[in-house]
Amino acid sequence: xxxxxxxxxxxxxxxxxxxxxxxxxxxxxxxxxxxxxxxxxxxxxxxxxxxxxxxxxxxxxxxxxxxxxxxxxxxxxxxxxxxxxxxxxxxxxxxxxxxxxxxxxxxxxxxxxxxxxxxxxxxxxxxxxxxxxxxxxxxxxxxxxxxxxxxxxxxxxxxxxxxxxxxxxxxxxxxxxxxxxxxxxxxxxxxxxxxxxxxxxxxxxxxxxxxxxxxxxxxxxxxxxxxxxxxxxxxxxxxxxxxxxxxxxxxxxxxxxxxxxxxxxxxxxxxxxxxxxxxxxxxxxxxxxxxxxxxxxxxxxxxxxxxxxxxxxxxxxxxxxxxxxxxxxxxxxxxxxxxxxxxxxxxxxxxxxxxxxxxxxxxxxxxxxxxxxxxxxxxxxxxxxxxxxxxxxxxxxxxxxxxxxxxxxxxxxxxxxxxxxxxxxxxxxxxxxxxxxxxxxxxxxxxxxxxxxxxxxxxxxxxxxxxxxxxxxxxxxxxxxxxxxxxxxxxxxx
Ligand SMILES: Nc1ncnc2c1ncn2[C@@H]1O[C@H](COP(=O)(O)OP(=O)(O)OP(=O)(O)O)[C@@H](O)[C@H]1O
Numbered sequence: 309x310x311x312x313x314x315x316x317x318x319x320x321x322x323x324x325x326x327x328x329x330x331x332x333x334x335x336x337x338x339x340x341x342x343x344x345x346x347x348x349x350x351x352x353x354x355x356x357x358x359x360x361x362x363x364x365x366x367x368x369x370x371x372x373x374x375x376x377x378x379x380x381x382x383x384x385x386x387x388x389x390x391x392x393x394x395x396x397x398x399x400x401x402x403x404x405x406x407x408x409x410x411x412x413x414x415x416x417x418x419x420x421x422x423x424x425x426x427x428x429x430x431x432x433x434x435x436x437x438x439x440x441x442x443x444x445x446x447x448x449x450x451x452x453x454x455x456x457x458x459x460x461x462x463x464x465x466x467x468x469x470x471x472x473x474x475x476x477x478x479x480x481x482x483x484x485x486x487x488x489x490x491x492x493x494x495x496x497x498x499x500x501x502x503x504x505x506x507x508x509x510x511x512x513x514x515x516x517x518x519x520x521x522x523x524x525x526x527x528x529x530x531x532x533x534x535x536x537x538x539x540x541x542x543x544x545x546x547x548x549x550x551x552x553x554x555x556x557x558x559x560x561x562x563x564x565x566x567x568x569x570x571x572x573x574x575x576x577x578x579x580x581x582x583x584x585x586x587x588x589x590x591x592x593x594x595x596x597x598x599x600x601x602x603x604x605x606x607x608x609x610x611x612x613x614x615x616x617x618x619x620x621x622x623x624x625x626x627x628x629x630x631x632x633x634x635x636x637x638x639x640x641x642x643x644x645x646x647x648x649x650x651x652x653x654x655x656x657x658x659x660x661x662x663x664x665x666x667x668x669x670x671x672x673x674x675x676x677x678x679x680x681x682x683x684x685x686x687x688x689x690x691x692x693x694x695x696x697x698x699x700x701x702x703x704x705x706x707x708x709x710x711x712x713x714x715x716x717x718x719x720x721x722x723x724x725x726x727x728x729x730x731x732x733x734x735x736x737x738x739x740x741x742x743x744x745x746x747x748x749x750x751x752x753x754x755x756x757x758x759x760x761x762x763x764x765x766x767x768x769x770x771x772x773x774x775x776x777x778x779x780x781x782x783x784x785x786x787x788x789x790x791x792x793x794x795x796x797x798x799x800x801x802x
Contacts, residue, residue, distance in 0.1 A: 309341045316536045322601045324535070326561050332406040337532045340402075340525035347522040355515025358508045365505040372498040373484055376477060386469025387513040390462045395521035397462070401455045402525070408448055415441040422687060474506050542652065543622035547713045548612050551575045551744070556597055556607035557767075567593040569767035570607065574760075575714065580736060580745045582755035584785065585764035591748045592633065594764070595716050598746065600624025629710035633719045635703040639685035642673055645702050649710035659709055666739040667705035668728045672698055696723040704732065708739060715740055718748045729754060752789045761785065 317334060324330045369376045418424045419437055428434060481498055484490040490498065552574040559566040568590045575581045575598075583591040596602050598609055600616055600623070608615035609624070616624050629649060638645050646663055647655045660680070664670040676682035676692060684702075685691035694702065700723040707715050721729040733754045736745060749755050756775040763771040763778065763785045771783045778785035 309345065312533050312536070313337055313341055316533060319537045320535050321603075322596070323561070323603075328407065331410060332403075333528070333532045335406050335410055336402065336525070337529045340522075341529050344522040344525040344529070347518050348526065351515045351518030351522065353515075355512055355519065358511035358515060361508040362505060362512060365501050365508060368501050369498060369505065372494055372501070373490060375480060375484075376498065376502065382473055384470070384509040384513055386473075387466040387510065388516065390466030390469075391513055391517035392520055394459050394462045394466075395517055395524060397455065397459055398521055399524040399528075401451070403528075405448065405451065408444055408451075412441065412444050412448065415444065470506070470510070474502070477502055477506075543620045543626040545712060546611060546619065546623050546627045547577070548627070549577050550610075550612060551598065551714065552610045553594065553598060553604075554607050554610060556594070556604040556609060558593060558597055558602055558604050560593075566605070566767050568597060568604075571764070571767070571769050572607075573762050573769065573772070575744050575746055576759075577713070577744055578742050579759040580740075580747060580757070582758035582761045583746065583748045583764060584750070584752070584755055584761060584788070585770075586788075589764040590767040591764055592718055593767075595630065595632075595718055595746060595748060598624070598714075599628045599630045599716055627712050628714045628716060629707040629712040630716040631703045631707045631718060631720060633722065635700075635706075637684070637699055639683070639687055639691070641678075641681050641683050642669070642676065642702065643680040645684060646705045646709050649706040649708075653711075660705075663705040663709035666708050666732075666735060668701040668724075668731060669698075669705045671728075672701075697725055697728060700724060701728065713743050714746065715743055716746045716748075719750070720747065721749060721751055721754055733757070752792050756789075 313334075320330075366377055366381075415437060418428060419434065419441070428437065478499070481490070481495055481502065485492060485495045552572070554572050555570045556568060556572075557566050557570055558568045571590070571594055573581070573583075573594070583594065585591055593602075597604050600609070603617070608617065610616070611619055611623065611627075638648060640648075643655065643657075643660055646660050646669070649663070650656075650659075661670070664673060672694075673679055673682075683691040684694060686693050700720065704717065704720055707717060721732060724732065729751070736747075747755060747758065755761055759774070760772060761775060761778060762769050763783070765784060771778055771781060771785055773781065775789075779789065
């Protein structure tokens with residue numbers, strides 16, 4: 309089950325992760341996927357066992373008096389009807405509670421997570437977070453109380469129906485004895501058989517209910533598993549002469565304004581191209597479209613003469629090394645953190661050292677207790693942590709290590725010290741060795757040497773050109789550049 313669930317969670321398109329409904333289903337199947345198939349199996353076994361016992365006891369009763377059997381058979385009906393209704397209630401309750409329960413888990417992580425611990429303490433947030441957690445939890449308890457009341461009411465109705473039928477059967481038995489239809493000794497034996505049969509009927513309906521209830525969850529699970537794409541054969545790396553986005557547009561689900569709106573840019577082989585623009589102008593989104601992580605709503609990304617949609621699935625991902633602003637800190641050793649850039653290849657130590665040298669990891673790795681073998685985590689025994697800039701260098705090393713013709717670096721120098729930043733960008737061209745780079749940065753000093761700079765504004769390309777051309781245009785780029793540059797000038801010359 310875990311394999312199937314992970315096949316879906318890792319195989320579906322990234323856009324699924326923009327949809328809270330996807331997380332709800334993932335959460336439900338994580339719980340029900342592992343428990344419900346077992347409950348179906350045990351329900352089927354229980355129902356079969358009880359059904360066999362019912363047949364044996366039923367035959368016995370028929371030999372005493374055939375009238376007794378239909379009475380008892382009806383005894384199962386109320387239970388069966390109400391238990392189906394109970395199962396539906398249980399499923400609906402589960403569905404409506406999935407998101408509140410995820411919220412509870414999230415609030416718990418804020419109060420137990422290592423990354424969150426310092427800010428939670430620094431801002432004294434504990435009281436506030438605890439109140440939120442308690443409020444969500446007490447709402448859940450209220451809902452649970454209501455749900456259990458409804459379930460219990462249904463159960464009482466079903467059990468009462470069964471008890472009435474049992475009572476009627478016993479009355480019928482007494483009537484037969486007084487009417488002379490049964491001897492006292494036979495009636496005694498029949499009484500025992502009736503009691504046993506009634507409890508087997510309960511077992512049968514209980515088994516059927518378990519199967520029915522789990523079936524609802526398993527349907528949900530099947531729907532989720534159906535999202536799994538066909539296992540794709542690993543796409544080959546595809547070198548290019550030119551990548552072009554032609555009039556691409558993309559809107560995030562639920563957003564009215566597009567994040568990227570009719571953008572055309574091009575990146576030739578060996579070029580360093582920069583994207584700049586204010587916060588929220590669409591730079592990271594455009595990078596994701598070019599890396600093939602989202603399909604554009606309109607327009608297309610062309611890889612030489614072919615739009616991405618006509619190339620084998622995964623070509624752009626296989627051919628791109630991308631490091632996002634919020635890259636992952638893998639709680640693994642230094643070597644693995646770099647080698648994950650090429651996860652399906654045997655680790656190439658020369659390549660690791662080259663990437664470490666180009667990204668600045670080599671400057672600090674020897675000071676770590678076990679060098680490249682140092683575990684980078686404080687969560688497990690023997691681990692160490694890095695500074696923010698060192699983590700960033702490691703992420704850049706991962707991108708350089710990947711054998712991809714396009715390297716996308718989204719804010720690669722945000723946490724770098726000035727020397728590391730200078731080293732990174734002054735050697736970027738020689739590091740990428742004929743590959744291309746798309747660099748997103750707010751630091752204009754890092755992009756001024758790019759072959760072409762695209763200035764994004766509200767999801768559109770407002771200007772493009774080299775640094776000198778854009779300065780001559782005296783538009784947004786020139787304004788932002790001057791704003792940053794004046795911060796470095798002495799007060800009297802601003
Ligand atoms: N996952 C998301 N869901 C909905 N909207 C999003 C999402 N990610 C980004 N946006 C929106 O899309 C727009 C473009 O965001 P994007 O991250 O591409 O900007 P950016 O230029 O990279 O910004 P920054 O300089 O702050 O990194 C913004 O308005 C942002 O609010």
